[in-house]
Amino acid sequence: MINVTLPDGSTRQLEGPQSGADFAAGIAKSLAKKALGLKINGELKDLSTLIESDCAVEIITAESEEALDLIRHDAAHVMAEAVQELFPGTQVTIGPVIENGFFYDFARDEPFHEADLEKIEARMKKIVDRNAPITREVRDRGDAISYFEKIGETYKAEIIGDLPADEPISIYRQGDWLDLCRGPHLPSTGKLGKAFKLTKLAGAYWRGDSKNAMLQRIYGTAWTNEKDLKAYLHMLEEAEKRDHRRLGREMDLFHMQEEAQGMVFWHDKGWTVWRMLEDYIRTRIRAAGYGEVRTPILIDRKLWEQSGHWEKFREHMFTSETEHDIFALKPMNCPAHVQIFKQGIKSYRDLPLRMAEFGCCHRNEPSGALHGLMRVRSMIQDDAHIFCEEHQITSETVNFIELLQSVYADLGFRDVKVMFADRPDTRAGSDDVWDRAEAALKTAVEAAGLEYELSPGEGAFYGPKLEFHLRDAIGRDWQCGTLQVDFGTPGRLGATYVGEDGARHTPVMLHRAILGSLERFLGILIEHYAGKFPLWLAPVQVVVATITSDADGYAKKVAETLSANGLRVETDLRNEKINYKIREHSVAKVPNMLVLGKREAEEGAVCLRRLGVKEQQFLDLEKAADLLRDEARPPSGQRDLRE
RNA sequence: GCCGGCUUAGCUCAGCUGGUAGAGCACCUGAUUUGUAAUCAGGGGGUCAGAGGUUCGAGUCCUCUAGCCGGCACCA
Numbered sequence: 001m002i003n004v005t006l007p008d009g010s011t012r013q014l015e016g017p018q019s020g021a022d023f024a025a026g027i028a029k030s031l032a033k034k035a036l037g038l039k040i041n042g043e044l045k046d047l048s049t050l051i052e053s054d055c056a057v058e059i060i061t062a063e064s065e066e067a068l069d070l071i072r073h074d075a076a077h078v079m080a081e082a083v084q085e086l087f088p089g090t091q092v093t094i095g096p097v098i099e100n101g102f103f104y105d106f107a108r109d110e111p112f113h114e115a116d117l118e119k120i121e122a123r124m125k126k127i128v129d130r131n132a133p134i135t136r137e138v139r140d141r142g143d144a145i146s147y148f149e150k151i152g153e154t155y156k157a158e159i160i161g162d163l164p165a166d167e168p169i170s171i172y173r174q175g176d177w178l179d180l181c182r183g184p185h186l187p188s189t190g191k192l193g194k195a196f197k198l199t200k201l202a203g204a205y206w207r208g209d210s211k212n213a214m215l216q217r218i219y220g221t222a223w224t225n226e227k228d229l230k231a232y233l234h235m236l237e238e239a240e241k242r243d244h245r246r247l248g249r250e251m252d253l254f255h256m257q258e259e260a261q262g263m264v265f266w267h268d269k270g271w272t273v274w275r276m277l278e279d280y281i282r283t284r285i286r287a288a289g290y291g292e293v294r295t296p297i298l299i300d301r302k303l304w305e306q307s308g309h310w311e312k313f314r315e316h317m318f319t320s321e322t323e324h325d326i327f328a329l330k331p332m333n334c335p336a337h338v339q340i341f342k343q344g345i346k347s348y349r350d351l352p353l354r355m356a357e358f359g360c361c362h363r364n365e366p367s368g369a370l371h372g373l374m375r376v377r378s379m380i381q382d383d384a385h386i387f388c389e390e391h392q393i394t395s396e397t398v399n400f401i402e403l404l405q406s407v408y409a410d411l412g413f414r415d416v417k418v419m420f421a422d423r424p425d426t427r428a429g430s431d432d433v434w435d436r437a438e439a440a441l442k443t444a445v446e447a448a449g450l451e452y453e454l455s456p457g458e459g460a461f462y463g464p465k466l467e468f469h470l471r472d473a474i475g476r477d478w479q480c481g482t483l484q485v486d487f488g489t490p491g492r493l494g495a496t497y498v499g500e501d502g503a504r505h506t507p508v509m510l511h512r513a514i515l516g517s518l519e520r521f522l523g524i525l526i527e528h529y530a531g532k533f534p535l536w537l538a539p540v541q542v543v544v545a546t547i548t549s550d551a552d553g554y555a556k557k558v559a560e561t562l563s564a565n566g567l568r569v570e571t572d573l574r575n576e577k578i579n580y581k582i583r584e585h586s587v588a589k590v591p592n593m594l595v596l597g598k599r600e601a602e603e604g605a606v607c608l609r610r611l612g613v614k615e616q617q618f619l620d621l622e623k624a625a626d627l628l629r630d631e632a633r634p635p636s637g638q639r640d641l642r643e
Numbered sequence: 644g645c646c647g648g649c650u651u652a653g654c655u656c657a658g659c660u661g662g663u664a665g666a667g668c669a670c671c672u673g674a675u676u677u678g679u680a681a682u683c684a685g686g687g688g689g690u691c692a693g694a695g696g697u698u699c700g701a702g703u704c705c706u707c708u709a710g711c712c713g714g715c716a717c718c719a
Binding site: 103111112113114199200201202203204205208209210211214215216217219245249250256257258261307308309312313316331332334363365366367368369370371375460461462479484511545547548549550575576577578579580581582583584585586587593595597598599607609612614616 | 678711
């Protein structure tokens with residue numbers, strides 16, 4: 001007797017071992033039809049898997065969350081089969097499920113073209129129609145390797161060779177086609193359905209290593225039904241409309257051009273947003289006990305040799321020279337901050353010493369990495385370095401995380417991904433120091449009650465780091481905030497302080513930024529708000545628009561009053577219909593419009609129209625000025641995090 | 644940097660298989676004085692990314708270069 005527990009808590013008894021498919025049929029015929037896979041004790045399995053002993057079983061159908069994984073995994077396989085049917089000689093490599101879809105990497109001498117995607121898609125639909133059963137076989141490792149080598153699938157053979165010795169070599173067969181795969185899979189190709197679409201072509205290095213051959217990757221998306229697919233594609237279209245590169249042009253915020261690749265020409269409107277943001281951060285960090293400094297942009301290479309940057313990042317530094325020496329544009333501010341720290345004698349009483357700078361840094365990023373405001377070659381960070389004693393790391397980190405979360409909340413970000421990046425392969429400092437740095441950072445993160453993901457080997461060369469990631473409109477994650485523990489740089493640059501014991505000690509240095517690159521953060525912010533900035537950041541806060549030229553004089557007076565209240569105002573006195581003006585300023589995403597006609601002029605009032613709201617408020621001019629002035633105050637960090 | 648694609652007016656895009664460049668919006672001018680998301684009419688605007696080649700003839704075909712876009716690699 002085998003006792004099986006179902007998700008609703010009920011149990012069923014089986015006479016003997018039974019496949020998942022038979023088990024589903026035993027419950028209901030309709031369920032057997034809908035079944036795509038099953039979960040045994042929480043583990044996703046093929047529907048054909050035998051239930052052999054007491055366990056908890058859940059039948060997976062299109063309604064289950066896990067169905068998408070199965071479907072996407074099969075979509076990758078069906079795509080690979082289609083590709084090999086259409087393009088004989090193409091080798092398959094790997095084809096995993098990713099967020100919203102899947103990809104498969106192929107090795108083929110000829111490139112695929114955009115037009116091939118349609119053909120592949122059509123062939124995939126044929127394969128679905130064939131509805132071939134998908135079956136699993138376990139092979140002997142040696143046999144599998146020689147088999148794949150014989151049919152010319154050298155990449156597959158290499159993958160098998162590298163699998164752990166105890167890993168069973170499972171092969172999935174669908175019709176005449178088979179692939180090495182861990183599974184699980186759908187019971188047949190027909191169950192995949194047709195709610196999929198191939199989305200893009202890309203190059204990708206074999207095993208993610210730029211020293212290896214470049215493969216051709218085809219990306220696709222797959223869903224359980226047509227409606228979800230359409231919704232997803234529609235979401236992508238909508239996201240494209242809030243792309244910061246597009247809004248930057250449409251809203252006259254900034255532009256970039258060939259002659260200054262990877263650098264930004266900020267226009268008046270964009271720079272206004274920048275200044276507001278920078279001033280806001282300045283206010284917040286001053287309140288958090290930071291001082292602000294300003295250091296040179298061009299510094300002798302000798303300093304970079306001392307700091308270790310010259311050796312490690314020479315290729316990515318812009319250089320210049322005088323008649324004697326080579327200089328480099330600073331890629332970061334920290335060595336310069338250590339120079340300030342070193343002026344005079346510091347005591348343990350001076351620590352923690354928090355030094356901030358909105359310093360302009362240059363990094364010669366590879367051309368292929370450049371991406372609008374998100375990845376630039378010239379950038380300004382809300383950078384700061386905290387010099388402290390080792391025992392202060394925890395409290396300083398906790399305070400920083402608190403400040404960061406409060407700032408993100410003020411700016412409207414709730415979903416922040418936190419990564420803990422530990423020691424990389426090439427690093428400075430002994431393992432003992434790394435042990436201490438990682439332990440200290442970990443203690444601090446846990447003290448702050450932060451949930452994080454581990455990012456192994458991704459730390460900075462001088463220390464472990466926390467990364468705070470925000471997501472752009474198209475779903476890409478970008479690192480914005482960061483905190484890095486550095487036991488090495490201060491010592492390398494000769495920074496010391498006098499401790500309580502009267503002896504000289506080397507301080508620990510915390511590198512930290514909340515917004516990170518302001519360029520990148522503004523890019524994220526533009527997309528986050530789809531250009532509709534909160535009032536305090538909006539480049540133009542109010543447009544005063546007249547209905548007829550009779551109100552022109554009054555409109556000027558209204559604009560002056562608002563300006564005197566610190567608001568950013570424009571007037572629109574053009575000889576145009578009010579509908580035209582409203583449309584134009586709405587498209588420009590101006591948050592407030594004051595519409596003035598005869599009535600307003602006679603009564604000393606204004607008609608306030610909010611962006612996107614049809615209803616208007618009729619107010620006294622003074623009242624409107626007070627109201628808008630109050631609304632336009634920057635946030636103060638007092639906002640409730642639960643909002 | 645690597646793979647693929649793209650580059651036509653300020654913007655969005657047409658322009659078949661090579662025969663001398665077009666629309667909408669924007670801009671300018673004129674008329675219109677208008678009450679909450681596009682008033683009407685007229686006008687100007689292009690070395691078709693750049694360089695070279697094939698051809699009687701190239702926006703269209705070929706080569707190279709640059710930038711951009713999508714990935715990959717990189718990201719102190």
